[in-house]
Amino acid sequence: MKTTGWKNGALATMLGCGLLATTACSVGPDDLPSVRGGVGAGYQLELQFASTMNLPTGADVMMDGLRVGEVQKLTAAEGFVSVDAHIKDGTEVPAGVRAVIRQNTLLGDTYIALDHEPVVRGPYLPAGGTVSVDHTSSPPQLEDTMAVLAYFVNGGSIQKIEDAMTGINAVMPQPRDVQRLASVVAGDMRDLAGDTGEIDRMLAGFSDTGAAIDAKGQTLATLFAPRTEHYWRRTAVSIVSYISQILPSVGSVYEGGLWMVPMLNSLADTGGVARDIWDRAPADTAKLSDFLRTTLLPFARNPSVDIRSIDTAGGDHLVADVENLLRMLGAVK
Numbered sequence: 206m207k208t209t210g211w212k213n214g215a216l217a218t219m220l221g222c223g224l225l226a227t228t229a230c231s232v233g234p235d236d237l238p239s240v241r242g243g244v245g246a247g248y249q250l251e252l253q254f255a256s257t258m259n260l261p262t263g264a265d266v267m268m269d270g271l272r273v274g275e276v277q278k279l280t281a282a283e284g285f286v287s288v289d290a291h292i293k294d295g296t297e298v299p300a301g302v303r304a305v306i307r308q309n310t311l312l313g314d315t316y317i318a319l320d321h322e323p324v325v326r327g328p329y330l331p332a333g334g335t336v337s338v339d340h341t342s343s344p345p346q347l348e349d350t351m352a353v354l355a356y357f358v359n360g361g362s363i364q365k366i367e368d369a370m371t372g373i374n375a376v377m378p379q380p381r382d383v384q385r386l387a388s389v390v391a392g393d394m395r396d397l398a399g400d401t402g403e404i405d406r407m408l409a410g411f412s413d414t415g416a417a418i419d420a421k422g423q424t425l426a427t428l429f430a431p432r433t434e435h436y437w438r439r440t441a442v443s444i445v446s447y448i449s450q451i452l453p454s455v456g457s458v459y460e461g462g463l464w465m466v467p468m469l470n471s472l473a474d475t476g477g478v479a480r481d482i483w484d485r486a487p488a489d490t491a492k493l494s495d496f497l498r499t500t501l502l503p504f505a506r507n508p509s510v511d512i513r514s515i516d517t518a519g520g521d522h523l524v525a526d527v528e529n530l531l532r533m534l535g536a537v538k
Contacts, residue, residue, distance in 0.1 A: 244272075244273070244274050244275055244291055244292070244293040245293060245294065246294045247274065247291055247292045247293045247294040247296070248291075248292055248294065248332035248333070249277075249289055249290070249291060249292070249332065249333055250274075250289075250290045250292055250298065250330060250332075250333075250334055250335070250336065251287055251288070251289060251290075251333070251334070251335040251336070252287075252288040252290055252304045252317065252335075252336045252341060253282075253285045253286070253287055253288070253335065253336065253337055253338045253341060254285060254286050254288060254304070254306065254338065254341045254343050255284075255285055255286075255338055255341070255343045256286065256343040256344075257279060257286045257288065257306060257343065258306065258315070258343070258344050259315060260276065260279065260288070260306055260315050260317070261276070261315070262276050262277060262278060262279065263275055263276060264276040264314070264315055264316050264317060265314075265316040265317070266290050266292065266316070266317045266319065267316055267317065267318050267319065268296070268298065268302075268318070268319040268321075273292055273293050273296045273298075273319070274290050274291050274292040274293055274296070275290070275291055276288055276289070276290055276291075276317065277289045277290065277291050284338075285338050288317070290317065297329045298319060298321075298329055298330045298334075299321040299322070299325045299327070299328075299329055299330070300327075300328045300329060300330055300334075301321065301322065301340075302319045302320065302321045302330070302336060302340070303319070303320045303321070303336075303340050303341065303342065304317055304318070304319055304320075304336050304340065304341040304342070305317070305318045305320060305341070305342040306318075306341075306342070306343060306344045307344070308344065315344070
């Protein structure tokens, strides 16, 4: 009896393990319950994409930053992939919406974003509506993204950015200059803020001027009335007519006054000479004053002749003999 019980227990254990293994092999990731809750009652929309890459079932459908649905099924069709999305009841999806498969980070979860204009006034997609391929955007292939990233890293772009920043730092002013400039600007702003009274006074003056002009609006209207315009037009015509009568006389005087040209030229030369005399008058006056003070006035006070030398026709100097003669005569000492 004990042997039979042990055999029955072993058989039951093997049967349970086989059943568990069979059941586990038939369970896929889509059969597991989602950590996030569903969207409840709602309606279906079909989104057609040229490529969905690794978009899983259960992926979020986002609009305006809110989760409004989830992906239920992906079906390969001719030329595109049909994505059945379950949208939460009460969500209005604009008819011109654009569906985009996005990924916040390189290894983040993939989701569908519904983009639309900032202001939407309808119409909206009905239940069972379709967003065609021309209104969807598929994500780039991961290989292309990695290739672009590798080219960016290895192609010298980072070095170019560093060189550009170095150049910008080289041409930028020194920190002390920036601080001085900021202090000057701050002072100017403080002065401007302190002189708002003057600005208010200027604006008040403009306002008073406008009010005065508005108060004289009737007078201005009279000045530009049709009768006044007729008066000004007649006045202008009269003035022009008088001037036209004077112009021939002026022309005759001009033609008959050619004889005055030589006289005017002489007057111009005389004026030039007078201007030259006037310009030289201070220097000549100084010379004349010096002559009168040092030469003429001393001679008038004590007339005398200072004989410095006497030369004969042969060139001999007779100063010594004459001086001796004058001394003998008593004229000089």
